[in-house]
Amino acid sequence: MVKITDVARRAGVSPSTVSYALSGKRPISEETRRRVEDAVRELGYRPHAGARALAGRHSNVLALVVPLRAGIHVPVVMRFAVSVVTTARRHDHDVLLLTQEEGEEGLRRVADTALVDALIVMDVQLEDPRLPLLRALDLPSVLIGFPASAEGLTCIDLDFTAAGEACVEHLARLGHRVVALVGSPPEVYVRRTAFAQRVVQGFTAAADRNGMASSVHPCEAGPAAARAVAEQLLREHPALTGVVVHNEAILEPLVDAFEQLGLRVPTDLSVTAICPDELAASARMPITSVALPSAEVGTGAVELLMRSMGGATVPESTLLPPRMTDRGSTAPREA
Numbered sequence: 001m002v003k004i005t006d007v008a009r010r011a012g013v014s015p016s017t018v019s020y021a022l023s024g025k026r027p028i029s030e031e032t033r034r035r036v037e038d039a040v041r042e043l044g045y046r047p048h049a050g051a052r053a054l055a056g057r058h059s060n061v062l063a064l065v066v067p068l069r070a071g072i073h074v075p076v077v078m079r080f081a082v083s084v085v086t087t088a089r090r091h092d093h094d095v096l097l098l099t100q101e102e103g104e105e106g107l108r109r110v111a112d113t114a115l116v117d118a119l120i121v122m123d124v125q126l127e128d129p130r131l132p133l134l135r136a137l138d139l140p141s142v143l144i145g146f147p148a149s150a151e152g153l154t155c156i157d158l159d160f161t162a163a164g165e166a167c168v169e170h171l172a173r174l175g176h177r178v179v180a181l182v183g184s185p186p187e188v189y190v191r192r193t194a195f196a197q198r199v200v201q202g203f204t205a206a207a208d209r210n211g212m213a214s215s216v217h218p219c220e221a222g223p224a225a226a227r228a229v230a231e232q233l234l235r236e237h238p239a240l241t242g243v244v245v246h247n248e249a250i251l252e253p254l255v256d257a258f259e260q261l262g263l264r265v266p267t268d269l270s271v272t273a274i275c276p277d278e279l280a281a282s283a284r285m286p287i288t289s290v291a292l293p294s295a296e297v298g299t300g301a302v303e304l305l306m307r308s309m310g311g312a313t314v315p316e317s318t319l320l321p322p323r324m325t326d327r328g329s330t331a332p333r334e335a
Contacts, residue, residue, distance in 0.1 A: 002045040010039035060093045062305065063116040067101040067123050071185040071193075073221070073248050076294065077122065079276060080144065083298025084120060091306050093117070104133045111139050118305045120144065124155075126192045140308045142301045145194045146317070154308065156300045156318040160195045160274070163290045163322040164202025167244040167272045170288070170324060172210040175333040176242035176270060179207060179214050180233055182254060183246045186218040199246050199274060213237075219247055219254075226253035230261055241333050245273040245287075252283050255329075270330035277325065286327035293320055 008015040013032060020028055021036040039045070064084050066077055085095045096116055100106060107130055110116055117140070121130065124145030134141050135152045143155040164181070171179055181203045183189070184196045200216055207214035215237060219229045229250075233240055243258075245251050251273055255265055263269045265285060273280055273289040280289035297320065304314050 002043045007039045007045050011035040059117055061096055061116045062088050062093050063096045063098055063110050063119045065098045065121045068099045069101050071188040076248055079294035080298045083295045084302055087299045087302040104130055107133055111137050120301050124194045126194050126197055140305055142304050144297055144301055150316050154304055154314055159319040159321055160198035161202035163274050164199040165206040166290055166322045166324055168203055168206035171242040177212055178237055178239045179212055179242040181216045181244045182229055183218050185220050189218055219250055221249035223253040226250040227257040230257035242270045248275045266329050266331035272330055287329045288326045290322045290324050
């Protein structure tokens, strides 16, 4: 790796002079500056992010903030991360992944170091405590998720309210009258995570609109939790014929549990989900689902940042409409 001392040796100056030439902190002669710039170009020297920031240049680094806390399904999060990284590289940017639950302090630390040009924030809560700081920072940011109020922010995500509605409307058209939502782990709802809350809102509103009996059941990950929820549903709602699953980790275990309890899918029980297409299509029994468009959302977040950093005006809200694919796990309710 080329060091600042190598540049100094090639230019015939001291390392501190190279630093001053790159940062502009002290005046140097035009001739010396040219020698330093020629040496930088010839050697392919790339100053670290802090030095570029001091020189008033971009660091070409984006921060992706993904607190890996309880209830987070890491494989789905990584789909978003891969999309962000891939798109950022097309724009000659790297991505700094922040996974600690540091809240405002962590965001301020990253912003103050001048190591990144912009922020992409995931796992957004309805009343997220990071929002006042994000609104105040002199640093572009995009939220993957929608808080209760998006004013003064730039947000992009699947329209989870419409996704919940789409699943229920699909079951209503098939004649189902008693439906249940098997949702994210309980701690996700306790935190009032935005996407989970909005699915519940859409699910409940559509069920009420269609005169359907409905219930919501948070579920931990794992086959044991899936079995317990299946047993609870059949015990408390014996007329149940339709289930919406918004919990990637228990999709297949839940279907297995219902079948072990004597229900055939879709003859006795129709199942639909909100999850990545790959998961729904590759399941032992392919599941009718609303796609979780991680690639589109991740790409869109980066593109919004690039436009914003380029001086363009970007919309505060970008909601992607739900897209449902019928894979045969739902059927008309038997009379």
